[in-house]
Amino acid sequence: MGKKVLVTGADGFIGSHLAEELVRRGCDVRAFVFYNSFNSWGWLDESPPEIRKELEIFAGDVRDPHGVRQAVQGCDVVFHLAALISIPYSYHSPDTYVDTNVKGTLNVVQAARDYGATRVIHTSTSEVYGTAKFVPITEDHPLQGQSPYAASKIGADQMAMSFYRSFGTPVTIVRPFNTYGPRQSARAVIPSIITQIAAGKRSLRLGSLHPTRDFNYVKDTVRGFIAAAESEAAVGEVFNIGSNFEISIGDTVSLIAEIMGVEVKVDTDEQRVRPVKSEVERLWADNTKARQVLGWEPEYAGRDGFRRGLAETVDWFTHPENLRRYKAELYNI
Numbered sequence: 001m002g003k004k005v006l007v008t009g010a011d012g013f014i015g016s017h018l019a020e021e022l023v024r025r026g027c028d029v030r031a032f033v034f035y036n037s038f039n040s041w042g043w044l045d046e047s048p049p050e051i052r053k054e055l056e057i058f059a060g061d062v063r064d065p066h067g068v069r070q071a072v073q074g075c076d077v078v079f080h081l082a083a084l085i086s087i088p089y090s091y092h093s094p095d096t097y098v099d100t101n102v103k104g105t106l107n108v109v110q111a112a113r114d115y116g117a118t119r120v121i122h123t124s125t126s127e128v129y130g131t132a133k134f135v136p137i138t139e140d141h142p143l144q145g146q147s148p149y150a151a152s153k154i155g156a157d158q159m160a161m162s163f164y165r166s167f168g169t170p171v172t173i174v175r176p177f178n179t180y181g182p183r184q185s186a187r188a189v190i191p192s193i194i195t196q197i198a199a200g201k202r203s204l205r206l207g208s209l210h211p212t213r214d215f216n217y218v219k220d221t222v223r224g225f226i227a228a229a230e231s232e233a234a235v236g237e238v239f240n241i242g243s244n245f246e247i248s249i250g251d252t253v254s255l256i257a258e259i260m261g262v263e264v265k266v267d268t269d270e271q272r273v274r275p276v277k278s279e280v281e282r283l284w285a286d287n288t289k290a291r292q293v294l295g296w297e298p299e300y301a302g303r304d305g306f307r308r309g310l311a312e313t314v315d316w317f318t319h320p321e322n323l324r325r326y327k328a329e330l331y332n333i
Contacts, residue, residue, distance in 0.1 A: 001026040006075040008032040008062055008108060009082035010055075011042025013183045014123075014176070018079060018222045020047055023054045025226070032071050032082065035059040043183050062104035065111070072111035077119045077229055080108045080160075083153070086187045087127070087274065088333040090149035097152035105156040109163040109171065117170070121229050122160040124175040125153050126214070126242065126283050135246070136286035139175070139238045146278045157238075164236045172234040174225055177242035177285045181218030181309065182316035186332045189249060190215070190310070193256050194317045199328035202264050207272030209250035214242045214285040217300035217309035227294040234294060242285020243298045245306060259311055260318075271331055 005022055009015040010031035019031050033041050041057055060067035062082045072078060084090070084100045105122065112120045129137050130144025145151030163169035180190045189206065196204045224241035228234045247255075250266070257264045273279075290296045300309040316322055 003076045004028045004074055005077045006030045007079045011044055014179055014221055015081040016043035017218050018225055020051050021222050023051045030056040030058055032058045035061055063099050065107040068107040069111045073115050078112050078117050079121045081123045087147045087149045090147055094148035097148050101152035102155040105159050109160050109169055113167050113169045119229050120171045121225055122171055122173050124157045124173050126177040128154045131281040135284040138286045139240055139289055146280055170235045172228045173238040174228050175240050176221045177214040177216050179216050179218050179221045181313050186326045193253055194314055195326045195328035197260050198318045198323050204264050204266050205269040206266050212246045212248045212282045214246055214283050216243050220298040220300055224296050227296040231294050239290045240285045240287050242287050243301050244285055244287050245302050246284035259314055
């Protein structure tokens with residue numbers, strides 16, 4: 001409360017929810033959004049007016065070290081969420097993932113070191129674990145880059161932590177498992193399912209149904225970020241932010257269809273299927289460390305919590321003004 005806080009990627013899915021919650025908690029928030037000629041602030045354009053007027057908007061690009069330095073200057077806490085996140089697009093354009101995710105992270109931690117930020121919360125992803133070698137997955141699980149995206153995030157994590165080890169930069173790594181909720185990109189499976197059903201489709205086009213995921217509602221993810229920033233014991237540490245509940249994509253389809261009151265079947269769309277050795281077959285978070293060190297635990301836990309989160313997500317996506325932003329008929333890589 002009262003801190004000057006920078007959120008990179010504040011125009012995105014998780015970043016916009018985080019920036020809004022920080023404003024509600026009394027923080028002075030500088031929101032780093034991706035510069036564009038439309039002067040779009042991404043999802044922050046949809047923020048309530050009373051929150052939007054409290055935000056200091058900084059338009060730039062994390063790939064540019066000079067702009068990043070300007071954004072970081074004067075900030076006590078840096079939440080670094082800006083990244084390229086689509087796995088299919090990382091097969092298409094892997095070089096951009098190195099520039100944005102690895103070099104962008106270097107720019108952030110370098111600026112934070114130079115300007116003396118008191119905390120840097122760096123965003124990882126459960127994809128860095130690859131297919132689980134043991135479950136539930138602890139923070140000590142081996143890292144496996146099974147896609148260019150995952151490899152770039154491993155590199156970004158290592159870059160961030162190297163600054164803690166080399167220079168004492170107060171870095172904490174938050175590793176969310178599959179976050180879902182209002183505003184999520186249609187590239188993700190849950191919005192893809194919901195928007196296809198909401199558009200009237202009863203034969204859904206999806207990729208593999210057998211992999212399992214640990215879905216984490218966005219409100220829980222945001223609380224995890226803030227808990228990490230508030231804990232002095234979190235410096236130099238990595239934390240899984242997950243629900244500790246495993247469910248297959250196929251069962252997720254069934255649950256969403258049940259919530260939406262429809263019957264559906266699934267047709268496999270080959271362009272949505274990952275290469276065999278690139279598919280992450282199983283993700284299931286052990287969140288013990290976050291519970292013990294951060295005092296964080298998911299409020300949308302287990303099957304009942306997942307159902308509640310999905311119901312809130314469905315309610316948002318099926319609102320006509322929200323649904324029209326999505327192209328349910330297309331595969332978004």
